[in-house]
Amino acid sequence: MKLSPHLRIRLLTLVRVFVALVFLLPLFWMLSASLLPLGQPLSRTFRLLPDNPTLENFIRMWRMVPLARFTLHSLVIAALAVPLTIVTGSWAGFAIAQLPRRDQRRWVVVSLAVLMVPGIALWSTRFLIYKQLGLLDSIWAIVAPAWMGTSPFYVLMFYRAFRRIPTAIYDAGRLDGASALEMWRFVALPMARPTAIGVALLSFVVYWGDFLSPLLYLSGERWFTLPIALQLLQQLNRSDWPLLMAAAVYATAIPVVLFLLAQPYFRRHLDE
Numbered sequence: 354m355k356l357s358p359h360l361r362i363r364l365l366t367l368v369r370v371f372v373a374l375v376f377l378l379p380l381f382w383m384l385s386a387s388l389l390p391l392g393q394p395l396s397r398t399f400r401l402l403p404d405n406p407t408l409e410n411f412i413r414m415w416r417m418v419p420l421a422r423f424t425l426h427s428l429v430i431a432a433l434a435v436p437l438t439i440v441t442g443s444w445a446g447f448a449i450a451q452l453p454r455r456d457q458r459r460w461v462v463v464s465l466a467v468l469m470v471p472g473i474a475l476w477s478t479r480f481l482i483y484k485q486l487g488l489l490d491s492i493w494a495i496v497a498p499a500w501m502g503t504s505p506f507y508v509l510m511f512y513r514a515f516r517r518i519p520t521a522i523y524d525a526g527r528l529d530g531a532s533a534l535e536m537w538r539f540v541a542l543p544m545a546r547p548t549a550i551g552v553a554l555l556s557f558v559v560y561w562g563d564f565l566s567p568l569l570y571l572s573g574e575r576w577f578t579l580p581i582a583l584q585l586l587q588q589l590n591r592s593d594w595p596l597l598m599a600a601a602v603y604a605t606a607i608p609v610v611l612f613l614l615a616q617p618y619f620r621r622h623l624d625e
Contacts, residue, residue, distance in 0.1 A: 414596055437499035438553075489570055494566070526540050563580065
């Protein structure tokens with residue numbers, strides 16, 4: 354049975370709405386729980402809003418931990434790591450895209466193999482390297498992975514974007530005397546702008562929500578980040594779930610806002 358285009362669009366819309374609800378319902382539940390009064394337990398049934406909503410939990414969390422300072426640390430780390438990730442990841446992706454097709458496949462396989470290495474296998478090695486370099490208890494211990502593109506996944510994203518650029522454009526750049534660096538900067542990267550924005554959002558979420566790196570490589574509060582603040586709140590009162598949910602809402606708000614700001618750009622690019 355062949356579906357009509359109109360019915361197909363309706364079914365696709367229903368599937369999209371269902372998938373969106375699956376992801377949004379936990380966020381709504383977290384927001385609703387953050388508005389509970391002090392001492393009220395979490396409800397076992399979903400409610401859009403509690404009976405007596407209050408913003409007291411959002412006020413209390415600022416009094417209990419230095420949330421502003423830890424938020425600033427997270428923003429500084431992300432501001433350093435995200436541009437580095439874009440630069441190094443796009444460099445690597447552009448280099449692979451310029452290789453002969455046979456060599457491209459080899460490096461893609463290598464990138465996939467590195468991608469399958471669990472992060473836990475790198476913790477002890479990184480700790481020893483950072484210790485030898487004197488990077489422990491500094492911001493650079495958190496930012497260091499950005500010098501290598503943060504993840505092979507981002508390299509593969511850029512490689513895929515650069516590979517889709519017609520070869521004639523690269524050939525025209527070479528005929529004009531452009532170097533490889535100039536073709537990356539003025540030809541390839543502008544044409545892969547949606548990919549760069551996607552990598553920026555993904556890497557921001559990685560560094561914004563990174564809990565283990567500050568815990569492993571920082572020994573003092575000098576560069577503690579927002580995830581550490583959430584852990585401190587939990588240690589202060591493990592049963593105060595409305596307070597913890599308020600802190601979680603606060604930590605989630607900035608990545609969500611950034612995604613919403615970038616969404617029109619992605620939609621405009623798809624329409625083009």
